[in-house]
Amino acid sequence: MTIRYGARSLDQLRNCEVEATSVKTWATTLVAVYETDPDIIAAVLPPPLTPIDEPLVRVTIATVDVGRGYPVFGAGTVAVMCRHEQTAGDYALVMPMTTEQSVVGGRETFGEPKKLASIDLTVDGDPVVGSRVNAWFERMGTRFAEIDGHIAGDLELTPDRTRTSFYLKFLPAVAGKGFDGDPQLVYCRRDETTRSLKRVDGEVILRESRFDPVADLPVRKLREIELAERSSIQTGEVVATVPADWVTPFVHQRYDDLSPVGSD
Numbered sequence: 001m002t003i004r005y006g007a008r009s010l011d012q013l014r015n016c017e018v019e020a021t022s023v024k025t026w027a028t029t030l031v032a033v034y035e036t037d038p039d040i041i042a043a044v045l046p047p048p049l050t051p052i053d054e055p056l057v058r059v060t061i062a063t064v065d066v067g068r069g070y071p072v073f074g075a076g077t078v079a080v081m082c083r084h085e086q087t088a089g090d091y092a093l094v095m096p097m098t099t100e101q102s103v104v105g106g107r108e109t110f111g112e113p114k115k116l117a118s119i120d121l122t123v124d125g126d127p128v129v130g131s132r133v134n135a136w137f138e139r140m141g142t143r144f145a146e147i148d149g150h151i152a153g154d155l156e157l158t159p160d161r162t163r164t165s166f167y168l169k170f171l172p173a174v175a176g177k178g179f180d181g182d183p184q185l186v187y188c189r190r191d192e193t194t195r196s197l198k199r200v201d202g203e204v205i206l207r208e209s210r211f212d213p214v215a216d217l218p219v220r221k222l223r224e225i226e227l228a229e230r231s232s233i234q235t236g237e238v239v240a241t242v243p244a245d246w247v248t249p250f251v252h253q254r255y256d257d258l259s260p261v262g263s264d
Contacts, residue, residue, distance in 0.1 A: 026195075026231045027075070029062040030121055030135045032147050032204045035221040041080050044217075046250040048185065048242065049082045049091055049166055056081040057217050058090060059145055059204055061135035063121050074098035074119025076137055078145060078214050082166070084185065084239075089164035093253055094212050096137045110236045111169025111186050113254045115139065115212075123227070129153055133200055133227055137212075140256070144209035149202015149225055158194040158228075165190070168247055169238070178248070182241040190232040200225040211256045 038055040045051060061076040075097050079090040096117030097103045106112035121135040129151055136146040170183035202225050206215040 025064055025066045026229060027062040027064040028121060028123075029060060029228045029230055030133060030147050030200070030225070031228065032059045032202075032225045033057070033223040034059075034204055034219045035223060036217045037220065040217055041082070044080060044093060044250075044253070045082055045091060046168060046242075047246040048240070049084055052081050052083055052088060054081070055220075056223070059147060061119060061121050061137065061145075061147060063119075073102060074117075074121070075102065076117075076119060078212075078217075079165070080217070084166055084187075087164055087187070089166050089187075091166050093214065093217075096139065110188050111167035111184065112188070113167070115256070123151075127151055127196075127198060127227065133202065140209070140211045142207060142209040142212070144207050144212045145214055146205040146207075147200075147202060147225060148205065149200040151227060152199045152201045155197040155199050155226065157197050158192070160191070160193050163190045163192060164188070167236075168242065168250075170247060170251075172251070179244055183244060183247045184238045185240045185242050187237045187239050188234060189237070190234050192230050192232045194228055194230050196229040198227045200227050 034057055036055050036057050038051065041051045041055045058077070058079050058081065062074070063072050064075050065072045077092045077095050079092040082089065082091050092113055095106065095112050095114040096119055097106070097114050098117065098119050100116065103114040103116055106114045118138040119136070122133070124132040131151045133151060134146070134148045136143050138144070165188040167186040167188060168183050169186050171180040173180050204219050204222060206217070206219065208215045
């Protein structure tokens, strides 16, 4: 009889979620980029991250196929464009996911602000001009972000590229205040290949949510919406430690306020 809670060998303790990000996976991805208010971007960025010249927000809603017989799952990000020193990238405010495995792997390994959510990405019929495209995130009973539109035509394929995302990796202290150790600034690099790219005419809809307040980043000007088929390989690197007092005011971004002893 095998005791499944018993000790396991090093081979059995492989981090399958990290391994999954290290192989080429294909995703159908709807991406919207829009301008918001510069002071809002500055307000949500923890040091040492700083704004770039343009106050841009990127909303990504995707279905991911990791292959090897695993089911397709939903994933996404609401992120603001920023930089660390000379490196430009993005900082995610929330990363909805449909599976616990993808949440735990990303949060505990890279420090990604992932949360369980319901996600849908639907293209009516074949992805041709005129086809309707609709995608959304839903948590705690609220469909807080949605992209809706129609395919308007083909776009030239994006050249292979590497995108950088910034994450803060930390563990809250056992005593209830501060952290178990200094927070770490993580660079997550994604090497992307695009095999299909279409322009979408549509809109980004942000709805009020107590738990995912992306509505605080209003759409001032829509830059673009793209429907893509992309593969990515993800690697992470700790590039610095960050003073705890820089991070503490922003810890609430990662957690839902569901305290049973709260005032609500």
